[in-house]
Amino acid sequence: MDVLKGLNPSQVEAVLETEGPVIVLAGAGSGKTKAIVHRIAYLLDGGISERRVLAVTFTNKAAGEMRARTISMVGAAAETVWLCTFHSLCARILRVHIDKLKPIAGRQPYRQGFSIYDDDDRKQLLSDCIKNLGLDLSAESLKMARRWVSYAKLRGLEPEQLEARLAGDGQGRFARVYEQYLTRTAASNAVDFDDLLSLTLRLFDENQEVLSIYQDRFEYCMVDEFQDTNRIQYELMKRIVGKHRNLFVVGDDDQSIYAFRGADLRNILDFEKDFPDAKIIHLGQNYRSTKSILSTACSLISKNLARKKKELFTENIAGQKVELCTCGTELAEAEFVCQEIQMLRKGGDPDLSTTAVFYRTNAQSRAVEDVLVRCNMPYKIVRGLRFYERKEVRDVIAYLKASVNPDDDIALLRTINVPPRGIGKVSLDLIADEAHGSGCSLFAAVGRLKDSAAVRPALRAKLTSFHALIAALRESASAAQRPSEFINHLLCETGYLEFLLESAEGEEKTRAENVKELASVAKAFEQKHPGASVEDFAHHIALLTDLDEFDERESPVSLLTLHSAKGLEFDVVFIIGVEKGFLPHYSIRTIEQFEEERRLLYVGMTRAKKRLILTRAFRRMTFGRTTMNPESPFIDEIPAELIARRAFYGDNLL
DNA sequence: TGCGACCTAGTTTTT
DNA sequence: CTAGGTCGCA
16 A cells, blocks of 8 residues: 555554554654654545544644645645644634633633733733732742743632642732733633633533534544643543544653643653553654664663663664764854864765754854854854744734734733833823723723823823724724735834834844734735635734744754754754753753753754764853853763764864 | 833743 | 843933
8 A cells, every 4th residue: 555655564553553542652763753644644545534633733833744744645635634733723623612611700701703822921911910919020920920820720720729729838829810810811802822722621521512523523633742742732632532532642752851841741651541452652763863873862861760661773874973072162162063064064965964053042052153153154043033022023913913802901002002102101000990990901991081081181182093093903904804915004004114114223124024024924824825814814823933934954054952953853963062051951950850851962862864963161151150061961871982072172263 | 201221130932 | 241121210
């Protein structure tokens, strides 16, 4: 059969084992995506309707790649398979059914057309809640608040339950923050990323009818990167496969590096307990790396205690030894990397066409960037400042959201004085009080105050024109306008583009360009979804990140954190800062965290196909202070004969 | 309201 | 060191 061509026996097994629970333990570079893609193709080939198949991944990018590969195998039928991220799956379900959630006393029920709050919106709202409650508004307490809110949502806790959990620790105040946060998101008809998951789970548990729709529909369910799922995501999948139990998960416990974000390694370690009849398939053959690289990485990861025993092997050539270069300073380290890349380039080996530099923290990229710029070497930095995190982009998105969801207070707050309209803090407090007093949205409050005799005329005029502006935007958003047209319309009408250009002094030009870039994102969206409304676009954009756009093949040198390296591969990989303090990071406390750091290094190493070069700096400036970091203890765990040691003190040619 | 001086904190972050 | 946030003054 065609779909089995080019697969090894374990992969074939993973494809053919379609009924019942299956867990695939797929080592790094063992072709797990291939296995999933072929499995989907096999199902469709065998006459299973594409409506019956659900495949969930973690990033839009991974989903997109999987879709492209499936389409190339089975053709257009794959276009309509639900191949999505957990968040987009949930968003899609909630878009239809959110109003069927049981209402909760004291909180407004959710309704169609809800907004999605990202982490920044959440932060904004949380600090506002903290302020409102008259609590300590330090960075520390904001961090705690975020932590506890996430904690509660992950476990489906209501404020009272969180209170009970926290009271003993004298942290009860965070339960009140949580309560207010819930009330206010509900009032704004907004859900955050955690809500997407937890509300869907709640919906399933409250409403058997809705659950049945999906249970009956999705007969074959697959989850990629299973080691990164959190408890809720796992529960969601368990609900969906409740009837037929055709759950196929692929993961690698050794590549779990997101515990700090709630990923729960127990999901993968305990899968067999939840599904005692689960088939277990090992994908142990690595197709990516040389023997040298693989054995180095394996000797490291074998030191982890909390892992499933497994052996990886490869039929690839031995290749060059992994290198470790000790450099004088972080600048010398950067020079070394640059020089080494230049040498590889001069060699002109077409096999070494992609190169990446990995680091533990974003700040480490600086020295490397400096040197690369001075050497005129083109490079691409992955998520230095994300496109969608830029202030100007967020401002425009806020306008977009405000134009679509009349209750979205956070969006309104963001837009109200940008560009400056003379509506400052005092006026804002007035509006907030009015909204609070009459239990309406901020926008409605603006509407009331603009006609209120109690407000001074100057402010009334400002409010009137702002109110008219937003009302007009709403009008044209719901008129059948194309999203990209609407963005352009919005940029003019609000005076935002003018505002950007006015304050422009050289670099600010890029701001205007960024904003226009958003219009082209809208254009691309239109082409993909003909006839899509402004509202559709607003919903779509809430789940986008620009890692989705990253194409590791297009630039010769990529700079990225170890975390964002996951799922990618490069011919040549440099990992810089292999020092105690960075790897493991100085902040780690527990043995679990220590093992996660080890996995992080392992993930980085296993991205390399041909060459792997580790570097460390003897002396390094951190926070304006010179520190001397010893070598990473992880190096000691690798047999010395696997590593070729070098030194580079830098001749400061640059 | 807005700007500039001062202070403080400083991991990783698929959505 | 440097970016982001706060505070105080004009």
